[in-house]
Amino acid sequence: MSESLLNPSASGSTISVRRSTHSPLITLVGASVVVVVLTIAPWIFPAQFASTLMNFFILVIMATMWNLLAGYAGMVSIGQQAFVGLGAYATLYFALKGMNPFLTIPFAALVCAVLAVPVTYLLFRLRGGYFAIATWVVADTVMLIIGTIAFLGGGTGRLMPGLQSLTPAQTAHYSYLATWIVAFIVVVGTYLLLRSRVGLVLASIRDDEVAARSAGAHVRSARRLVFVIAAAGCGAAGAVLAISQPFVQPTSVFSLQWAAEMLFVSMIGGLGTIEGPIVGSIIFFALQQTLQQQGAWYLIIFGTVAVLVALWQPRGIWGAIRDRFHTELLPVGHWVSEGPAKE
């Protein structure tokens, strides 16, 4: 697991590089337990809790994708709801054509990925804040176009077909499992992506874009790949959202609120860490459940906290924990320490 890089004769110490801060076995066992519990959750927990857990997973998917965009590739998008909505409508379209809604999820993600490619050629002409607002224009445009298509219910929306033959309990269980599987794939996929060569390129861009470029990193294609992956992920989130609702309406699936939630959750949890969006989502749902009788106050409080975090603790809650305790559950980087390797 470790290698000595150099051995400065002056101090006589070695520098070791490790990935994990603790034995990977602990992570693996812990993760397995969590996976098993979450898989059987709808059978062991009350239906209400399983349904909340499902919304939690949808937020985790979106936030993980937003974190990949902003935290790793430096692209602030406030238009990811374009792909949430497109995913929802792709599922609706395929279901109306007779497909089983659950089987449409991968196709919805694929549709979003394909549509994201030409979008990058337009949006990548702008940077920073102009990029951010332009993503919103794209989302608004997509919503308006979908709203003119009568087959998809126009501006009023349409009920997702193909679920009525199932009992309510079956629908709940299947949607839960579908959402959980998508969330699992998205988080594990992001983790693997960031440990790959692309992850290395992304880390180099984040640290110093000019240096990365001059060292031969394909900055633009790495960004394009991330944008397309994020589109696919948000599309899958939209697809499971459409199934869980199951009435698909332009103003709700294309709502700016999705962008706000993914942004706040990633920021509070910790940008640029895999665990951050998950931690942020847990806090978000705890707050939302506590304040659900108080209207929009949970969003006001959450937004204020997000602003404060951005100003005074930009690495978020997980970043603070990591800096303080030198621990990581899902390490994507390397730890450099002096002294002989411990493993």
Next chain:
Amino acid sequence: MVWLNVLVQGVLIGGFYALFACGLSLMFGVLKVINLAHGDMAVVAGYVAVFLTPHLGLPEVWSFLIVVPIFTLAGYVLQRTLIQKSIDRDPFTTLLVTFGLSVVIENLLLEIYSANGQTVNIGDLIAKSWHPASIIYVSYVSLGVLGVAVLVLFLLQLFLSKTGTGRLIRAVADDREAAQLSGANYRHIFGVAASLAFATVALAGIAYGMMTQFAPTSGGVNLLFAFEAVVIGGIGSLWGTLVGGIALGIAQQFGAHINVQYQVLAGNVLFLAVLAIRPQGLFGRKTALA
């Protein structure tokens, strides 16, 4: 004749978009900050006009006499505290902070004043219009807003080119570090630029309330239009913003004339077309391009 009327309405609404957009343009030009809460701050100006001025015994038409000074001051204070703090971190943080502010402001307004529409009451004036030909109607309010927009742009341009402070603002916008070395206090200059931007935001918010109903959620869509006007006209050009606003207004009115559903869509399509064909905009420099 029908088309001529569409054109006239487009120009009129375009004036409003330019008024809305020039603050955005100024903030980006000088501070390099995209204020994502720009639209919501205009909506706040509308609410202040509607709910504060009647208490002061002032007709709502004259509310700008109170709201504009308040916003000028608020702009300076907000810049010197929250916005400067985020600029000191990095451009990324300014986006996150202003977006956070936007969502917080919108939901606060929703909690305090509900989702009901409000208007700035201007009495009979709202219904009055001039019609030079049979089917061409020029609403006095819209014409007034267009006039205010042109006047504001003219004064801003004059201020930036003729006064000492204006020259300092341009110097800081061109090269902050060089201006700093020459003794300019850039934080103060940023504050002045922000208060100018906020003064125009207040005017835009009140103008919007005179022209039509507004609600807590009106900020977002107006930010989009203002942003489209800036990009179409060319980033960093004040008169370009006016042309961009008018081009956007005309595109929207033509779209609406074909089908009401196409109003906003036509503007978005024009924006995306400009981005694809001439990304620096009609009068712009290539500063915001990647």
